[in-house]
Amino acid sequence: xxxxxxxxxxxxxxxxxxxxxxxxxxxxxxxxxxxxxxxxxxxxxxxxxxxxxxxxxxxxxxxxxxxxxxxxxxxxxxxxxxxxxxxxxxxxxxxxxxxxxxxxxxxxxxxxxxxxxxxxxxxxxxxxxxxxxxxxxxxxxxxxxxxxxxxxxxxxxxxxxxxxxxxxxxxxxxxxxxxxxxxx
Numbered sequence: 001x002x003x004x005x006x007x008x009x010x011x012x013x014x015x016x017x018x019x020x021x022x023x024x025x026x027x028x029x030x031x032x033x034x035x036x037x038x039x040x041x042x043x044x045x046x047x048x049x050x051x052x053x054x055x056x057x058x059x060x061x062x063x064x065x066x067x068x069x070x071x072x073x074x075x076x077x078x079x080x081x082x083x084x085x086x087x088x089x090x091x092x093x094x095x096x097x098x099x100x101x102x103x104x105x106x107x108x109x110x111x112x113x114x115x116x117x118x119x120x121x122x123x124x125x126x127x128x129x130x131x132x133x134x135x136x137x138x139x140x141x142x143x144x145x146x147x148x149x150x151x152x153x154x155x156x157x158x159x160x161x162x163x164x165x166x167x168x169x170x171x172x173x174x175x176x177x178x179x180x181x182x183x184x
Contacts, residue, residue: 037068039135040065040135040136041135042135047077048070048077051069051070051073054066055070064095068090071083071106072106075109075110078113080113084110087103087106090103101128101132105127105129105136107123108120109143117147120143121147121151124140124144141161145161
């Protein structure tokens, strides 16, 4: 009887330890998806005020990711003055090659939205697009083709679209495969 009681107590103790370990692991994960910045150049579901507020609340490590997304939202909302001030701040900081390429693309997007087409063309021509993420490259090629269409360079626009097409097909095939795998 004594062995049975001690085994039972040991079993309860192990269950308690395991439960505490699971609860502590769950408490260290972000509390919601809104605590993680969305991928840059993706479709944004919130406005710039939301991203600027998140930027204020984050430490330096996550801060620049929120700032990049805030710039994207500000450009979409046509708040160019505020976007420019954040761009100038980020330009004064040391940035990785990927961050520098992303910032250049955001600057090009801002100049394009302000109809500064020659300036946009120069930025796109001299930026290191190979450092961009996949979404960044898609955004780069889309912006480049739109600029070439507006400048009536239809052959150049078709070249950009031909480069863009495999990236879009891969994304759609990849996402449809994932959806089919989830149904199984």
